[in-house]
Amino acid sequence: MKPRVAFFDFASCEGCQLAVINLENxxxxxxxxxxxxxxxxxxxxxxxxxxxxxxxxxxxxxADIPRLKKIRENAKLVVPIGACACTGGVNFRKNFYELGExxxxxxxxxxxxxxxxATRPVKAVIPVDFEIPGCPINPKEFLSVVKSxxxxxxxxxxxxxxxxxxxxxxxxxxYDKGEVCLGAVTRAGCxxxxxxxxxxxxxxxxLVDEPNKNSEKEVLTKAGLTVEDAVQKFRIFAGYFxxxxx
Amino acid sequence: xxxFLLTKENIKGLVSELMKSYRVVAPVKKETRFDxxxxxxxxxxxxxxxxxxxxxxxxxxxPVETLLKFKRSENKAEPVFDNTPVALFGLHPCDIKAIxxxxxxxxxxxxYDRHYLAKREKSLxxxxxxQPYDYCFCSSVGSTFAKDGFDIMLTPAGDSYFAEAGSKKxxxxxxxxxxxxxxxxxxxxxxxxxxxxEKKIVRxxxxxxxxxxKELMEKTWDHKHWKELEERCLxxxxxxxxxxxxxxxxxxxxxxxxxxxxxxxxxxxxxxLVDFAKVAGGENFREHRSQRIRHRINRKMNYLYDRFNxxxxxxxxxxxxxxxxxxxxxxxxxxxxx
Amino acid sequence: MVxxxxxxxxxxxxxxxxxxxxxxxxxxxxxxxxxxxxxxxNHRPGQFVELSIYGIGEAPISISSSPTQQGYFExxxxxxxxxxxxxxxxxxxxxxxxxRGPFGNGFPFEKFKGHxxxxxxxxxxxxxxxxxxxxxxxxxxxxxxxxxxxxxxxKNNQEWLYQKEVEGWKNxxxxxxxxxxxxxxxxxxxxNVGVITTLIPKVNFDVNKTIAVICGPPIMxxxxxxxxxxxxxxxxxxxxxxxxxxxxxxxxCGHCQINSVYVCQSGPVFDLPTVRKxxxxx
Numbered sequence: 094m095k096p097r098v099a100f101f102d103f104a105s106c107e108g109c110q111l112a113v114i115n116l117e118n119x120x121x122x123x124x125x126x127x128x129x130x131x132x133x134x135x136x137x138x139x140x141x142x143x144x145x146x147x148x149x150x151x152x153x154x155x156a157d158i159p160r161l162k163k164i165r166e167n168a169k170l171v172v173p174i175g176a177c178a179c180t181g182g183v184n185f186r187k188n189f190y191e192l193g194e195x196x197x198x199x200x201x202x203x204x205x206x207x208x209x210x211a212t213r214p215v216k217a218v219i220p221v222d223f224e225i226p227g228c229p230i231n232p233k234e235f236l237s238v239v240k241s242x243x244x245x246x247x248x249x250x251x252x253x254x255x256x257x258x259x260x261x262x263x264x265x266x267x268y269d270k271g272e273v274c275l276g277a278v279t280r281a282g283c284x285x286x287x288x289x290x291x292x293x294x295x296x297x298x299x300l301v302d303e304p305n306k307n308s309e310k311e312v313l314t315k316a317g318l319t320v321e322d323a324v325q326k327f328r329i330f331a332g333y334f335x336x337x338x339x
Numbered sequence: 340x341x342x343f344l345l346t347k348e349n350i351k352g353l354v355s356e357l358m359k360s361y362r363v364v365a366p367v368k369k370e371t372r373f374d375x376x377x378x379x380x381x382x383x384x385x386x387x388x389x390x391x392x393x394x395x396x397x398x399x400x401x402p403v404e405t406l407l408k409f410k411r412s413e414n415k416a417e418p419v420f421d422n423t424p425v426a427l428f429g430l431h432p433c434d435i436k437a438i439x440x441x442x443x444x445x446x447x448x449x450x451y452d453r454h455y456l457a458k459r460e461k462s463l464x465x466x467x468x469x470q471p472y473d474y475c476f477c478s479s480v481g482s483t484f485a486k487d488g489f490d491i492m493l494t495p496a497g498d499s500y501f502a503e504a505g506s507k508k509x510x511x512x513x514x515x516x517x518x519x520x521x522x523x524x525x526x527x528x529x530x531x532x533x534x535x536x537e538k539k540i541v542r543x544x545x546x547x548x549x550x551x552x553k554e555l556m557e558k559t560w561d562h563k564h565w566k567e568l569e570e571r572c573l574x575x576x577x578x579x580x581x582x583x584x585x586x587x588x589x590x591x592x593x594x595x596x597x598x599x600x601x602x603x604x605x606x607x608x609x610x611x612l613v614d615f616a617k618v619a620g621g622e623n624f625r626e627h628r629s630q631r632i633r634h635r636i637n638r639k640m641n642y643l644y645d646r647f648n649x650x651x652x653x654x655x656x657x658x659x660x661x662x663x664x665x666x667x668x669x670x671x672x673x674x675x676x677x
Numbered sequence: 678m679v680x681x682x683x684x685x686x687x688x689x690x691x692x693x694x695x696x697x698x699x700x701x702x703x704x705x706x707x708x709x710x711x712x713x714x715x716x717x718x719n720h721r722p723g724q725f726v727e728l729s730i731y732g733i734g735e736a737p738i739s740i741s742s743s744p745t746q747q748g749y750f751e752x753x754x755x756x757x758x759x760x761x762x763x764x765x766x767x768x769x770x771x772x773x774x775x776x777r778g779p780f781g782n783g784f785p786f787e788k789f790k791g792h793x794x795x796x797x798x799x800x801x802x803x804x805x806x807x808x809x810x811x812x813x814x815x816x817x818x819x820x821x822x823x824x825x826x827x828x829x830x831x832k833n834n835q836e837w838l839y840q841k842e843v844e845g846w847k848n849x850x851x852x853x854x855x856x857x858x859x860x861x862x863x864x865x866x867x868x869n870v871g872v873i874t875t876l877i878p879k880v881n882f883d884v885n886k887t888i889a890v891i892c893g894p895p896i897m898x899x900x901x902x903x904x905x906x907x908x909x910x911x912x913x914x915x916x917x918x919x920x921x922x923x924x925x926x927x928x929x930c931g932h933c934q935i936n937s938v939y940v941c942q943s944g945p946v947f948d949l950p951t952v953r954k955x956x957x958x959x
């Protein structure tokens with residue numbers, strides 16, 4: 094029997110689901126191995142009977158919690174996809190402001206209609222089995238995780254920095270071009286997407302294990318950023334990490 | 340062996356001769372830097388390059404290389420060998436020596452790695468004598484000049500190049516392009532070029548040399564400098580990945596979307612990366628960055644010395660260039676020998 | 678470079694069929710494999726194989742059976758990574774795996790002849806040592822060795838491997854078996870409680886003619902060596918099998934390197950004087 098797969102979204106731009114839909118050719122091959130039973134972005138039917146749940150988006154409201162718990166109950170495997178779901182993503186920035194203030198700033202007069210609490214990733218609410226980070230996810234990595242799950246292999250997300258993939262791609266280092274790049278402390282898996290296309294890594298996949306925080310700070314300040322700029326740069330995507338919070 | 344004198348026109352002739360039977364790989368401009376790429380025309384070659392982003396190794400042992408193709412359902416696998424003839428053109432002496440190291444590493448102990456060797460045996464190496472640039476330090480590790488390891492070696496001699504054959508194949512090629520035999524004065528000009536190169540090398544080990552650096556490394560295992568480097572190093576692995584003598588690899592399986600056909604691939608790996616010495620059970624045998632830097636520098640200067648009868652490092656300077664915090668083997672060795 | 682070598686890949690495994698699969702603990706399982714052509718693995722005790730599953734990967738696994746056991750070989754595998762968990766969860770008797778090897782030096786048992794043998798096994802370390810233990814105890818080889826002492830420790834009473842065989846060792850008149858658990862989790866347990874080093878003072882071996890062979894978790898070696906030194910054990914009579922990450926098994930991939938030594942080639946078995954020269958070894 095084919096595994097039944099569901100996609101869910103929380104606070105997000107839905108770009109990760111779009112990345113899946115954009116797989117087009119591969120998607121046809123993929124649906125010969127899986128049944129997609131719930132995918133609001135792509136279909137109208139919806140079922141609560143599924144094996145694997147891919148979740149996009151961060152958790153920003155009280156009402157998200159029971160919904161997530163229900164998904165956890167229904168699914169054998171829960172896999173958050175994208176920066177928002179894995180680490181809070183850009184949405185996590187709001188946690189560096191006073192909640193009421195930021196709510197008023199975003200929603201203005203209608204703020205009272207919008208319930209909100211501190212942004213958190215999916216794993217802060219329910220246990221997750223694997224994660225596919227990135228803003229958006231790398232479709233190739235998504236495919237590789239799905240293939241792994243289908244053949245019963247533990248998916249592996251790289252535990253080395255973007256520099257590795259950037260070197261393998263033979264790129265000129267961003268610092269050689271006078272640009273700032275967070276690749277040295279950001280988890281790889283994107284194939285050094287941004288540097289390969291001429292712009293420095295923004296850290297969307299989150300930090301590697303044991304990043305050398307002090308040294309990275311020095312690299313960034315030498316490149317012309319103030320310490321405050323450097324912290325803000327990391328907070329775009331990596332605010333959830335202890336190293337960046339402080 | 341007899342020398343030849345090649346004019347620029349002759350070099351062009353040489354390259355077009357090579358292009359008939361080889362994929363010709365040569366230094367070309369890539370944004371602000373240079374890289375070894377397959378060329379389509381002679382004009383793309385930059386004979387004046389300083390160093391390349393990645394070493395020419397990438398054309399003999401590619402960053403990602405398929406070892407086996409398999410079918411899961413049948414439990415069947417076939418090895419994959421790529422022996423497309425490749426001519427590596429314009430290699431500096433350091434990179435030539437590095438390939439000698441790889442040749443040995445991939446054929447030691449009767450363990451012949453045919454995936455590398457099949458390609459290597461069909462390859463041709465055309466060396467090009469160089470001038471030092473901001474990062475290299477070849478004289479400290481004994482790789483200033485290439486005595487062997489090339490099929491043809493080109494050394495600038497005035498407006499032309501003095502060419503020596505280092506192999507039968509090389510000699511045949513030089514003869515086939517009807518290169519003119521060199522005069523003694525041409526050989527002298529080449530000699531002069533090399534002498535000047537040697538004089539211009541400023542980055543050096545100040546207390547040890549290629550044969551004594553090993554001893555220094557053995558005495559400085561517990562040196563406090565390793566801990567100091569831990570503070571700076573980002574453990575990003577860039578130094579490993581741009582190194583012409585790093586040959587460590589990881590092996591990974593890929594399956595296609597039919598979930599049946601797949602490939603077992605090897606990928607360049609680096610001992611500076613956190614998982615390099617970590618076993619599945621969780622134990623990490625070089626957990627700290629200081630341990631990993633010590634391992635890398637020792638591997639380049641000491642550990643493999645007895646096997647290669649020389650430091651493994653060839654002093655190309657790519658690691659320093661690639662390092663965002665400029666960790667530098669020359670500085671390290673000089674600090675350790677203070 | 679050597680020309681004229683037939684195109685042969687160092688990385689192409691040979692298929693072996695799983696003929697037994699048995700659960701030992703939550704994490705460890707026992708497997709028996711046979712080659713279809715009936716050939717032997719031709720290994721030495723202490724060597725390892727690269728176990729390969731297409732699409733999943735390869736993992737180094739020490740060989741647990743004695744070469745005196747012909748026609749098949751045995752592995753005791755802990756489910757910790759991709760390959761090992763797949764082997765546990767997805768493969769069954771009748772399925773095939775790829776095998777490369779045997780690799781490594783194995784134990785220099787020729788040198789051990791005429792000596793008493795002291796085996797010190799911690800946890801899964803019993804797997805490679807069992808190969809040598811069963812070799813030593815094999816009726817065709819038993820006369821080559823003197824007294825045999827087996828020290829075997831586990832974290833708790835749920836973690837015993839080869840329980841039936843251990844019982845067999847205990848019942849043999851020519852073997853002294855000492856067992857311990859770090860933490861007792863069985864109220865019926867009457868044996869020793871404490872780490873493996875606490876067993877060493879209980880054994881009455883003759884340091885002049887005993888060879889000690891150690892295998893266990895990385896943390897164990899230093900303490901066991903210290904305890905043996907307390908008993909005036911000669912350094913050259915202490916051997917150990919070391920664990921490292923290994924991808925190729927043929928001295929290329931670099932993961933297993935300890936100082937100048939590639940464990941997959943020069944090891945995994947080392948004597949203590951060699952280990953002393955390798956700063957990173959234990």
